[in-house]
Amino acid sequence: MKKLFVGIAAFSVCITSPSIANAQEFTEFKHQNNRYYHETLNSQGVTYYKYKVPAYSFGVFTLKNHSRRADFDIYIYNYSGGWKLLTKGENTGVTTELVTTPMVSQDRYAYIKIVNYGSQPSQYLFYANHVTPVNNFAIALAETIIICSLERKNINSETSSRLVTGISSILQGNNLAGLSRDILINEITSNMRKQFGYGCTGDFAVNWVVSIIKDVYRNYP
Numbered sequence: 001m002k003k004l005f006v007g008i009a010a011f012s013v014c015i016t017s018p019s020i021a022n023a024q025e026f027t028e029f030k031h032q033n034n035r036y037y038h039e040t041l042n043s044q045g046v047t048y049y050k051y052k053v054p055a056y057s058f059g060v061f062t063l064k065n066h067s068r069r070a071d072f073d074i075y076i077y078n079y080s081g082g083w084k085l086l087t088k089g090e091n092t093g094v095t096t097e098l099v100t101t102p103m104v105s106q107d108r109y110a111y112i113k114i115v116n117y118g119s120q121p122s123q124y125l126f127y128a129n130h131v132t133p134v135n136n137f138a139i140a141l142a143e144t145i146i147i148c149s150l151e152r153k154n155i156n157s158e159t160s161s162r163l164v165t166g167i168s169s170i171l172q173g174n175n176l177a178g179l180s181r182d183i184l185i186n187e188i189t190s191n192m193r194k195q196f197g198y199g200c201t202g203d204f205a206v207n208w209v210v211s212i213i214k215d216v217y218r219n220y221p
Contacts, residue, residue, distance in 0.1 A: 098220050
């Protein structure tokens with residue numbers, strides 16, 4: 001029986017899907033920071049969740065092998081007249097899986113399948129979150145304006161559009177497990193500096209990108 005850490009309320013709905021399972025119940029994961037589901041799955045065991053990702057956000061899903069046995073993999077689907085696989089995490093062994101979904105302009109559900117491909121029972125910890133770049137934008141802008149008020153007029157919609165475009169291919173719809181957060185930050189911020197320089201606009205760009213990456217990796221070891 002699934003248990004929700006610190007008592008998050010949950011409910012399930014029955015959905016028929018030849019691509020995922022027949023008459024399978026998806027437990028809805030209600031969003032709360034630092035919360036997770038945990039369950040022990042037998043070998044070849046499968047469990048299902050669904051999580052609502054808000055508009056202009058991308059989903060972030062972290063799957064940890066708590067017992068350090070077996071091999072858990074994760075698959076994220078979208079349903080719109082049919083099932084579509086958005087992303088998957090299939091690292092071998094006990095490696096933590098970290099996958100993200102693409103950002104779209106409307107609320108939608110992500111349907112999650114977790115499988116124990118190992119030869120023995122093991123317990124997982126499953127986290128579901130989302131990152132909304134516009135929220136990080138406001139925080140980064142406020143931090144930058146404190147010391148760069150004279151240049152704030154240059155931090156405009158064009159800058160924000162270029163930033164989102166620059167990081168979306170790396171952070172959205174990918175399996176990020178095994179990629180060091182610090183290495184990723186260094187790689188992206190170096191590109192931001194090349195585009196926007198070392199002035200206040202460059203500082204803002206770096207602050208924004210770093211805040212987004214930290215949100216993506218919030219539950220990753």
